[in-house]
Amino acid sequence: MTSPNVVTKRIVLDLDRCTGCRACGAACHVGHHDQTNLVPGKVADVALLPVHCRHCAQPACAAACPTGALYTDEYGFVRRSELLCIGCRSCALACPFGVIPDEFVRHVAPKCDLCVDRVVEGGIPRCVAACTAGALSFVDLEETVGTPEYVGGRIQSRSTLRRA
Amino acid sequence: MKNAERSICPFCSMGCTLFIRPGTGAPYVGQEGIPALDYDPEGHVNRGSLCGKGNMALELMTHPHRLQTPLLRLDGELRPASWDAALDTLASEIERIRNADGPDAIGILAGPCLSNEEAARAATLAHRIGTPHFDFCLPEDRVILGGIARSRAHPEPVTSVEEIDAMTAMLVVGDLFTLAPCIAKPILNARYERRHNVLGVLGFWKSRTALFGKPLLRNRPGREAVVLALLLATALDDVGGRSVPWRAEARMVLDGLDRATLQDLAGVETADLAWLLDALRTEERSGVFVGCGFAETERVDLVAGLAALLAEATGSRFLSMLTGPNSRGVHRAVLEAGFPKAGGLTSPEMLEAAGTGDLTAIVSFGCDPLSSLPGRLADAAAEKLELVAVTGAMPSETSRVADVVLPSAVWGEKTGTTWSAFGEAGALVEAMPPPGAARPDGAILADLGARLDDAPDAPDAPRIGRGRRGFFDDIDLHVRMEQRELVGREVGTHLLLPEFVPSHSGDGLFTRHLSWPRHEMPEPVIALSRAHAAELEVQEGDHVRVRSREAEAVLKVRVELNLPDDVVLAPPHYPEVRRLTSWRLDTALRDLDLRPGRVSVEPIPEGTR
Ligand code: SF4
Numbered sequence: 102m103t104s105p106n107v108v109t110k111r112i113v114l115d116l117d118r119c120t121g122c123r124a125c126g127a128a129c130h131v132g133h134h135d136q137t138n139l140v141p142g143k144v145a146d147v148a149l150l151p152v153h154c155r156h157c158a159q160p161a162c163a164a165a166c167p168t169g170a171l172y173t174d175e176y177g178f179v180r181r182s183e184l185l186c187i188g189c190r191s192c193a194l195a196c197p198f199g200v201i202p203d204e205f206v207r208h209v210a211p212k213c214d215l216c217v218d219r220v221v222e223g224g225i226p227r228c229v230a231a232c233t234a235g236a237l238s239f240v241d242l243e244e245t246v247g248t249p250e251y252v253g254g255r256i257q258s259r260s261t262l263r264r265a
Numbered sequence: 266m267k268n269a270e271r272s273i274c275p276f277c278s279m280g281c282t283l284f285i286r287p288g289t290g291a292p293y294v295g296q297e298g299i300p301a302l303d304y305d306p307e308g309h310v311n312r313g314s315l316c317g318k319g320n321m322a323l324e325l326m327t328h329p330h331r332l333q334t335p336l337l338r339l340d341g342e343l344r345p346a347s348w349d350a351a352l353d354t355l356a357s358e359i360e361r362i363r364n365a366d367g368p369d370a371i372g373i374l375a376g377p378c379l380s381n382e383e384a385a386r387a388a389t390l391a392h393r394i395g396t397p398h399f400d401f402c403l404p405e406d407r408v409i410l411g412g413i414a415r416s417r418a419h420p421e422p423v424t425s426v427e428e429i430d431a432m433t434a435m436l437v438v439g440d441l442f443t444l445a446p447c448i449a450k451p452i453l454n455a456r457y458e459r460r461h462n463v464l465g466v467l468g469f470w471k472s473r474t475a476l477f478g479k480p481l482l483r484n485r486p487g488r489e490a491v492v493l494a495l496l497l498a499t500a501l502d503d504v505g506g507r508s509v510p511w512r513a514e515a516r517m518v519l520d521g522l523d524r525a526t527l528q529d530l531a532g533v534e535t536a537d538l539a540w541l542l543d544a545l546r547t548e549e550r551s552g553v554f555v556g557c558g559f560a561e562t563e564r565v566d567l568v569a570g571l572a573a574l575l576a577e578a579t580g581s582r583f584l585s586m587l588t589g590p591n592s593r594g595v596h597r598a599v600l601e602a603g604f605p606k607a608g609g610l611t612s613p614e615m616l617e618a619a620g621t622g623d624l625t626a627i628v629s630f631g632c633d634p635l636s637s638l639p640g641r642l643a644d645a646a647a648e649k650l651e652l653v654a655v656t657g658a659m660p661s662e663t664s665r666v667a668d669v670v671l672p673s674a675v676w677g678e679k680t681g682t683t684w685s686a687f688g689e690a691g692a693l694v695e696a697m698p699p700p701g702a703a704r705p706d707g708a709i710l711a712d713l714g715a716r717l718d719d720a721p722d723a724p725d726a727p728r729i730g731r732g733r734r735g736f737f738d739d740i741d742l743h744v745r746m747e748q749r750e751l752v753g754r755e756v757g758t759h760l761l762l763p764e765f766v767p768s769h770s771g772d773g774l775f776t777r778h779l780s781w782p783r784h785e786m787p788e789p790v791i792a793l794s795r796a797h798a799a800e801l802e803v804q805e806g807d808h809v810r811v812r813s814r815e816a817e818a819v820l821k822v823r824v825e826l827n828l829p830d831d832v833v834l835a836p837p838h839y840p841e842v843r844r845l846t847s848w849r850l851d852t853a854l855r856d857l858d859l860r861p862g863r864v865s866v867e868p869i870p871e872g873t874r
Contacts, residue, residue, distance in 0.1 A: 117453075117457060118449075118453050118457065120442045120446065120449050120453075120473050120474070120476070120477070121473055122316055122317060122442065122443070122446040122449070122473065122767040123317055123767060123768065123785065124314065124315060124316045124317050124319075124320065124446055124767070126317070126781075126785075127315075127316070127317040127318075127320040127321065127768060127781040127785075128315065128320050130320070130780065130781050130784060131302060131320045131321070131323070131324070131781070135780055135784075137784065148476065227304075230304035230306070230313050230314075231304060231313075231314055231315045231316075231319075231320060232314055233311075233314040233315070233316050233442075233446035233447045233449050233450060234314075234442075234446075234449040234450055234453050235314075235449075235450045235453060235454065
């Protein structure tokens, strides 16, 4: 992807701070017309965490899509066309992170678009804006990936999952 | 955001701010005229965040269930009417009852959705009618405000979130992060920004807040008051002869109970208590926070009062979060106007008096008394009352039985000021006009008042005055401590505690109608411990029948790993759950006794549901 428009920022979760209030889900739900693109992940009955789409460089969901409804857009975001999606759930099965929810709304797969409408205007995704605990941030991957706390889309927990 | 109006979230007392951009078209809708919501990173209490409720602010304003036209009950049926017809009828009905039964047959209730000015206007209306019965009506919040007032503690209040950011020792009583999720940001800032800090969380299970406890003071279910009393006792002993801003009353709280008994009842590690207490007392910036409606309540009033006393004793700042958006402001307006007057009734007493026929009319502004106070009190009241008039934005339990229903504006559709948990005046703005013919409560009150002025004055003869004492008469906390049994009522086998959900609020009046709360919890769920579920041979998603002394309900099962085996949790935002609780009037406190009750849970055999 060499488009000058590529956005290298992604959503990062600080495991130490998430309280599991699901405000991120509510923000997503409101911003996407009642379609919630953000799945909650349950960690061993201890915590409820949002599991965000990574917007992979080589998206397995897009490869699995029989109609070409999933594609990488000019910003480098993996998007879903409402028109082409036939609700076959191949993407949900293919996604290695399980971020495509099983509850289909209006017969199409809920798919995170990183709130592209806000991001192109210099804003941040709704879930990050709404986070009540300061756990979500929208940061440049190129800066974050190198830092020791960062592990696959999250900031490593110092205590969260051991805090129980 | 262009053309955006900064508004206040209409759901809890945190007072978060948000932006509403009217009619410029929301993304994904691509339609002109659809308002949009945006976050307010400069918001001084929430810095942009909005919880599961706050995100629904706009949906509340544009909701299809919104009441849009006045309704009058004619021939037993609610029919649309003009404002003039509705207000004329209401005014003449009030007149009629005032002449027939006396002004004190009429009760006026004010809910937490009113602005300070509207609450003051409602007080004026009560004056004008001549009734001594005017009160704030949201049980959870009334009880907590009452408890703090009765404790006569005057801790330094927390006045801004920046103060919390800088704290090095904190005690959170109950599941505060569920009640007001946006408070998590400053508390976790304080928790993680400094190495040596203490965040004590008092709770009986690993709630959303308790997960962050350092230390987690894990008490026996329903024994928060005991732990707080123990902390207070220790604090008082330790301060010895030092001069502390202390009152004789605080000592009295503890005199009746010896330390060993308290220790035994509390079930909390002594070392943790000592660590926490030491931190609260020695750290310069410390705070005690309580949330109303926190799951782990025994006597909410007692817990709140003791927490306030503890804050005072340890020199910590104090913050109490309420479920209603302007409970503090409305409650204050009621007291400032001198209500309830001599012989006046509190809101639960009004319902009781209505049930016995002593009160013939209830006019309620911005609240839903029959869903806030369900059960026998409310049923009897609904049966007996001659006139029920209600203003409201959404259909409610009260509007269902009302004779006059007046559609009102919500926050974001009216101007005024409010009083948040931080004790600051918030300004409401009118970002959008109310839907249809709905009007702000203030305008309704002004019109109704003007109509009553035209009417001749009725004789001022008290009819049901019972010579009651003043509102916050000196009922010492220690009396309560001795009188009450320390465990819930012995009906059924399991203690039923209310579980708040971050997307629902208070009595659920509004949130029950909104899409995200419905998505999150489409039906009321009962949380059982793993052992309890195994014993009943039920699994997550099954339904069970729950019986209490008051009522029974069928609820869906959620299995909760961290719950003690003799406790079940259910969300109080659903009327069916609220009905299960024992809503009794405590005649000494003149308020509801919100002690948790016991229930029994039975599986429902396959195919019989
Ligand atoms: S914490 Fe309270 S004020 Fe803030 S968004 Fe949630 S309900 Fe609204």
